[in-house]
Amino acid sequence: MPVTRGFVGRRRGQERRLPPGQYDTGGSWPVLTAEATPRIDTEKWSLTVDGLVERPTTWSWEEIHALPDSSYFGDIHCVTTWSKFDVSFRGVSVDELLAAAGPLPEAAFVLAHSSTGYTTNLPMSDVVDGKAWVVWDYGGKPLPREHGGPARLLVPHLYFWKSAKWVSRLELMAADRPGFWEQNGYHDRGDPWLEQRYQGD
């Protein structure tokens, strides 16, 4: 496409770190949600892994904290074009949850559910081998409510709508089933490096 008359752009130097079409949001962390922000009491909080598993398993807030600790330090990328560098999250690896529940061989996709009713779908290959977490700590502090606290899914190698806020259930499935944004015009997988933002990308 042709050059925009008069536009030179101003941000340079982070290209290798920024996926195409993204900019560095710096110190801010924009809040983007489609629904009202819920208030969730950790006393009543739970996370369930079910669907195509040998042992459907539910963890309370206390139980999930007893699992081995796992952290992510790196970058996150939102489909609305901001990226945020060097963020740190702490929680538990999804591998740990899956090991407890025992995925059946035919489980090929995951639908992450939030307590708000929000959903997002992922292939199993995007949530295993250290690529995904359930996190409750951001930068050493409890994850703020507007950013998905008390706990959210974290899949930092995909656009951030895949990292479901207020996650309450991981449902393993044999066939893909589009989640909330995936039904509303967004890409099924959402790889920022391939710029898979919208359907048709």
Place this chain on the structure above:
Amino acid sequence: MSAIDEVQAVETSWTTGRVIEKSLPTPHTVRLRMHVEARLRHRPGQHYLVRLRAPDDYTAQRSYSIASDDDDPLVELLVERLPDGEVSEFLADVVEVGDELEMRGPIGRWFTWDVRTPALCLVGGTGVVPAVSMLRTARRLGRSDLLRVVAVGRDPGMLPYADELGRAGAQLAYTRVDTDTRPAGAPTAAEITPLLPGVDLAYVCGSARFAAYAESLLLDCGVSPQAIRVERFGPTG
């Protein structure tokens, strides 16, 4: 059936938009009316992507809500000029009538209105833009009765589309100035509650701070969380 049902969700691709009209209606906004090549039909509440391209192929893109009705021959965008906003400052300060910009849309199928469901819009600042599109579409289809709008701004000079919203029957709430009908301040439960009977959906659009306030207010007024659709924008801490 509403005429809006004819607007089908389709995959979008990049196209070219030519600036036909440009104005600066408030100190911090720019209004662009664009002729979009191979334009697709849209529903009120959807947005377009605008992409700028530098000579070295560096690009910057942002998404902006549509203010216009689908029936309008041009696509109207109203953009808030953010301090240090790489795209918004360019659109406000550099773009001229006749310039071509890369555009893609319409995007979004959630924050849209079907012109059939009775709805309340509680919108603030440039968050009024999707409500303007909803009001214009409702008027064309003779269904203005379905839509109630409360638009919030600092003062009349800072609220985009204040005159049009007022003429369309929206309630205008100014946080910093008194008017003949209400004292300065954010909208209250006493103002929102009378608008709720019969309303099945509430649309909230504005800054993160505004959206947080508006969501809490609607919940306090007894609106179910499932009936609230939110579009937030702008940086937060």
